[in-house]
Amino acid sequence: SAVISQKPSRDICQRGTSLTIQCQVDSQVTMMFWYRQQPGQSLTLIATANQGSEATYESGFVIDKFPISRPNLTFSTLTVSNMSPEDSSIYLCSAEEGARYGYTFGSGTRLTVV
């Protein structure tokens, strides 16, 4: 199955700043996804990112706060904008690999906003 490299693995950021998280897949995939996992909670889907179109956001998430790029079939970025301590979470990207392998995940970015 595909391997996803996600970086940074962790960061500590000042409130009011922005952080861009990168996700690189070692094969071409059609659909990529971004998730947030708050401490002690399950994963929450932020948005779906398809190459060549705007990302589709889930309820409660907006493009101004979480802009996403998907320039090609192997790469995507998520930016967490104007951060506050409430944005402290693990952010994960995922790629759909079809029926055989399902969905593969990166190792996550642990973000702490101070």
Added chain:
Amino acid sequence: DAKTTQPPSMDCAEGRAANLPCNHSTISGNEYVYWYRQIHSQGPQYIIHGLKNNETNEMASLIITEDRKSSTLILPHATLRDTAVYYCIVIGGKLIFGQGTELSVKP
């Protein structure tokens, strides 16, 4: 996407089979059942998936009832490294996580 219901936690003795149940009574005909697990501080790991037939791979077996309203993930010989949160997910297009089952494998 159909909703799933799982027990919040389970214990299992090391070396014994771990049977994790999942209810998905609103599943529709073209939706797959996927199982993932998340070991602390890591990204979710794919385990197995199925549509209506039972499936087996090197990690686990998946038993889906004939009416497809429930399924069971079986880890045949649980080890301490199988301690994790296990998620049962019904997928029609995107992966939506519920709260999962926290499995603790004890010596």
